[in-house]
Amino acid sequence: MRAAALALLFTWPLAAAPAKPNLLLITLDTTRADRLGCYGDERAKTPTLDALAARGALFAQAHAHVPLTLPSHATILTGRLPPSLKLRVNGVALNASVPTLATHLAARGYATRAVVGAVILDREFGLSRGFDVYDDRIRGDERRADAVTAVALDVAKDLEPLYFLWVHYYDPHFPYVAAKSYDGEIAFMDSAIAELLRGLRARGLLDQTLIVVAGDHGESLSRHGEKQHGVFLYEETMHVPLIMSWPEHIRAGSKVNALCGLADVASTILDLLGEGALPESDGMSLRPLLDGKKLPSRALYIESYHGAYTYGWAPMRGVMDDRWKYIDAPRPELYMWRISEDTNLVSERRDALRVARGELQRFPAQSSQPPRVSAEAQKRLMSLGYLSASGMMQASALDPKDVIGIEDDLVRAKEARDVRSGMRILKDVLARNPGNIPAWSMLGIAYMTTGDYDAARSCFERETRLRPEMSGSHVNLGTAWKKLGKNDRAMEEYRTALVLSPREADAAVILARMYRDRGASADARRALETTLATGDDTADVEFELGLLDLEAQNWDGARAAFTKAMVLDPSRDDASVNLGKIAWKLGRADEAIAAYSRASRIAPRNAAYLATLGSLYLNGKNDLRQALELYQQALRADPNGAEAANLRELIARLEAQTKKY
Numbered sequence: 001m002r003a004a005a006l007a008l009l010f011t012w013p014l015a016a017a018p019a020k021p022n023l024l025l026i027t028l029d030t031t032r033a034d035r036l037g038c039y040g041d042e043r044a045k046t047p048t049l050d051a052l053a054a055r056g057a058l059f060a061q062a063h064a065h066v067p068l069t070l071p072s073h074a075t076i077l078t079g080r081l082p083p084s085l086k087l088r089v090n091g092v093a094l095n096a097s098v099p100t101l102a103t104h105l106a107a108r109g110y111a112t113r114a115v116v117g118a119v120i121l122d123r124e125f126g127l128s129r130g131f132d133v134y135d136d137r138i139r140g141d142e143r144r145a146d147a148v149t150a151v152a153l154d155v156a157k158d159l160e161p162l163y164f165l166w167v168h169y170y171d172p173h174f175p176y177v178a179a180k181s182y183d184g185e186i187a188f189m190d191s192a193i194a195e196l197l198r199g200l201r202a203r204g205l206l207d208q209t210l211i212v213v214a215g216d217h218g219e220s221l222s223r224h225g226e227k228q229h230g231v232f233l234y235e236e237t238m239h240v241p242l243i244m245s246w247p248e249h250i251r252a253g254s255k256v257n258a259l260c261g262l263a264d265v266a267s268t269i270l271d272l273l274g275e276g277a278l279p280e281s282d283g284m285s286l287r288p289l290l291d292g293k294k295l296p297s298r299a300l301y302i303e304s305y306h307g308a309y310t311y312g313w314a315p316m317r318g319v320m321d322d323r324w325k326y327i328d329a330p331r332p333e334l335y336m337w338r339i340s341e342d343t344n345l346v347s348e349r350r351d352a353l354r355v356a357r358g359e360l361q362r363f364p365a366q367s368s369q370p371p372r373v374s375a376e377a378q379k380r381l382m383s384l385g386y387l388s389a390s391g392m393m394q395a396s397a398l399d400p401k402d403v404i405g406i407e408d409d410l411v412r413a414k415e416a417r418d419v420r421s422g423m424r425i426l427k428d429v430l431a432r433n434p435g436n437i438p439a440w441s442m443l444g445i446a447y448m449t450t451g452d453y454d455a456a457r458s459c460f461e462r463e464t465r466l467r468p469e470m471s472g473s474h475v476n477l478g479t480a481w482k483k484l485g486k487n488d489r490a491m492e493e494y495r496t497a498l499v500l501s502p503r504e505a506d507a508a509v510i511l512a513r514m515y516r517d518r519g520a521s522a523d524a525r526r527a528l529e530t531t532l533a534t535g536d537d538t539a540d541v542e543f544e545l546g547l548l549d550l551e552a553q554n555w556d557g558a559r560a561a562f563t564k565a566m567v568l569d570p571s572r573d574d575a576s577v578n579l580g581k582i583a584w585k586l587g588r589a590d591e592a593i594a595a596y597s598r599a600s601r602i603a604p605r606n607a608a609y610l611a612t613l614g615s616l617y618l619n620g621k622n623d624l625r626q627a628l629e630l631y632q633q634a635l636r637a638d639p640n641g642a643e644a645a646n647l648r649e650l651i652a653r654l655e656a657q658t659k660k661y
């Protein structure tokens with residue numbers, strides 16, 4: 001035995017192949033290349049990214065193909081362009097059959113883990129496929145860079161080579177949560193990346209590791225009239241950082257000036273790792289550029305359907321090469337992009353325009369909406385008359401250049417001091433741009449607050465017709481119908497919302513309540529279980545389940561449900577009160593007192609809780625003094641309430657009795 005072990009020990013090093021490198025992919029959301037020190041911004045506070053670039057290679061002219069988070073990340077992870085993925089806007093899931101860096105490397109024995117900083121990359125959109133661990137547990141919409149780093153280091157706690165770790169930082173995306181300004185957020189993110197690298201290095205996880213840093217798109221910062229990003233295809237949002245570092249394999253301080261795109265990232269990574277290639281790719285390996293060689297010059301495809309999809313504007317598509325950028329729009333644009341995107345050369349340079357238009361033909365335009373919903377959901381929408389065919393796009397004549405200010409109008413409407421002036425702005429927007437989905441939604445919500453439910457219903461109907469597959473608009477429409485007293489129609493909309501998105505917990509809860517009111521408790525339970533089946537759970541869902549169990553006198557079930565509601569949301573005094581009622585029913589006075597005490601701690605001014613607690617001490621414990629004290633507190637909390645007279649009487653009686661002792 002011993003000899004065998006020794007033999008193994010001696011032969012092992014000889015048999016071992018050279019260690020394969022790990023892959024650390026860091027993506028920087030909304031980070032403009034020209035706001036990093038290594039890209040020439042002297043005021044930038046980005047020492048970590050600058051040092052990575054100094055130790056490795058900086059791609060000076062890397063470009064996104066689409067200025068939107070999810071499609072751009074999908075391109076980074078698959079090497080494929082939005083048209084070939086049919087993933088062109090946020091909120092669409094990646095087709096489950098598309099291989100990704102994660103599925104490819106997982107199949108080759110890599111431990112694969114990911115941490116993302118925003119719900120826009122939630123696992124439901126499919127980028128999680130191939131990752132053993134995909135941490136998207138985010139409260140609210142985003143998490144700060146320091147939290148992302150902390151989670152990443154936690155996720156890497158038991159990590160061993162060979163691994164692929166992807167970490168996504170969202171901070172530079174508006175709003176600026178951690179720092180006060182755009183540049184401040186970038187600096188904050190840089191320091192969090194420093195922390196990440198320190199932590200990984202301390203665990204020996206950065207030896208033999210290819211580090212790739214890529215931006216998903218930039219930020220307009222009001223250039224060309226665009227505040228953020230998503231609609232236009234100018235350099236502010238398309239030029240992104242791309243840095244690769246792997247000491248002894250990538251020459252320190254390399255600078256690649258050739259034009260390249262994020263679709264090239266996956267091919268380049270796999271080439272450097274020596275791990276083959278993805279079966280289909282729209283990009284190419286940039287490795288020859290790192291070796292000082294040249295690549296054939298080519299045109300990069302760029303597009304955005306965000307304006308088309310959200311506002312009903314014309315889509316923007318284009319191509320760019322080393323010299324020209326062509327953008328196809330109602331008013332086409334041609335720029336010498338390295339020099340200026342203020343001078344449109346469309347009429348002066350017919351030759352270049354012709355070539356660019358020929359190039360663009362290679363990439364299919366989108367004629368129909370991407371299938372965002374399941375076949376079941378599509379069938380339902382068809383049966384309700386929402387989808388005539390399969391969501392044909394309405395050709396729009398609105399050139400985004402002419403109407404980009406509408407994005408500001410929507411912000412002004414949202415921030416308007418009073419509802420009426422907000423509504424005026426929205427009506428003005430809709431007169432010019434009747435396909436603007438957020439405007440219909442916001443106007444509907446405004447009408448709801450003014451109590452004009454029929455006008456609200458009409459707005460939500462317009463919204464629903466424009467985007468029938470969006471569950472939220474059905475919830476809104478359902479709520480308007482409910483306010484109008486049309487419960488059948490309301491329930492129809494809530495049911496549709498649930499078919500479209502079983503995670504629409506609010507719809508499930510309202511629907512369950514409406515079923516319960518009709519005595520249809522089995523249907524109510526089914527609605528709630530639809531949501532639970534997705535793995536999501538909310539305090540509201542559990543509370544409703546608890547009420548159904550109470551009705552059925554299933555005390556154990558009700559107790560379990562209300563307890564879960566308390567765990568999910570410790571501020572739910574109503575759940576605690578129901579636990580108290582059940583305990584009292586079961587003759588457990590101490591438990592009832594504990595539950596009511598908890599409710600009372602959550603809502604200390606609630607007179608009813610204090611009064612009930614008093615009665616529990618009186619009837620359950622025969623504790624007259626405690627009961628008296630609690631009745632007095634209850635009276636002080638609500639001296640003019642409906643129970644005040646009763647309380648005074650009880651207090652007087654108890655005072656008389658306690659004096660006897």
Ligand SMILES: [Zn+2]
Nearest residue numbers: 029030069216
């Ligand atoms: Zn993004």
